[in-house]
Amino acid sequence: MRQCLADMWRKYRDVFYDYLGIILGTLIVALSFNLFFVPNKIAPGGVGGIATVLYYLFKFPVGTTMLVLNIPLFLAGVKVHGAGFGFKTLIATVLLSFFIDAIKLQPLTHNEILAAVYGGIIMGIGLGIVFRSDATTGGTDLAAKIVHKFMPYITMGWLLFMIDTAVVTFAGAVFGPEQALYAIIALFISSYVIDLIQEGLGSAKAFIVVSDKADEISKVILHDIDRGVTLLEGRGAYTQRKKDVILCVVSRTEVIRLKEIITAIDNKAFLIITDAREVHGEGF
Template structure:
């Protein structure tokens, strides 16, 4: 499939924004407070404290060989965007190291460092790249130890790095690093899966036609009719499926209650909804 020049430019633009957010999380919050989250950047924070080596240079020195090894073992699937993000991260960490940390409160540094790092990594991943590091190492190792999943290998690597940080810094700072890692993962998931602002409604009612018509006309939302069958009654049922925003839930609930107070309604969160009336594909 041919990719437009505009899409390539936009992808690189957002990968740049995401990578710079990761840089700011390290320079403004994590590194000055000796919080070493998992991954290559966390290892670089530890090595800076022990040997005085620049974090960005260490990150590059580890990530570039990892990229080359992973490309040789796994193929060229990582692509130009990952190489670009990897180099930009290493260069920008040291280039922006002159910035003064925003806080020396460890709790604030762990929380906001995790949020900003998660946002940056989430954006980078969303636009088809990674910042290099332990994810490439985990995928490469998985090739040789397939009985361990990539996720489990990542967990082991991050655990080793955070344990090392606990030995070099203190057990308390290692706990802060774990908290940062947890927040980062949650924010990445939020960006990848969406905020969950939409709700899926499944409605079972004998008055399905009137309910369907009211949703279409009053709420101007699409409705899909599904064919169902009661396992106990063995009777055919018409099931309505529609998606509404969180703000429209009360309107939908009142609408159904007005028409059929005995209707069976299931509401659940949709992580992301693509299509007419919601986000574009």
């Protein structure tokens, strides 16, 4: 009985935090539009970018326009993916539209480059929080999912890129090439910040080492750098020789030192260094 109550509490707690994240995230995204993007004619892709352009062409409210554009996309998504498609996304879409129209604030800057940078950072933080809450704000995400259903040979990444490029091109035709460049800057910055929010700030480096002196290298890593090491069994496809493969994760500050240790012990070692996100466990 106690375990059942604990499981129920965790379930409702997770749901509460998800919706709290959706509210907070959409509020932050709305601030990026009202404080930076819309006053400076920056259309950072997606439905929000289209709504920004239409606001200056016809004075349509940005939030209302976003909602009107998202409704047919959402209905199409339900038809293609089923009735259970994206209830949280519907909530996030409505909240974002409401916050953009309801919050009336003076822009913080009229310098377009500052608006692109700060707006991109703030939008990335907001969207990252929404994504971590298992939702999206609709728009190009919905459009890309619908198109991907019928054209699965095109990746979601490429579909999103093509749709956002089309929106930025449209905005550039209306506002001019400089504003299009600012929109691209905002897009890149927001994408980077979204990754940071999704994957965490505590990034590290993973080392994969193939060496005939794996045992010796492992001992030095364990004792000198004080990091854990995993030895994997590998075999060369061409030589069919068995070799131990070292897997080790270190902080960024330890990368140079570990490279020097490996090359000093075996200058013929095959070494791969790659980014490691969301590292959990002892030492991280």
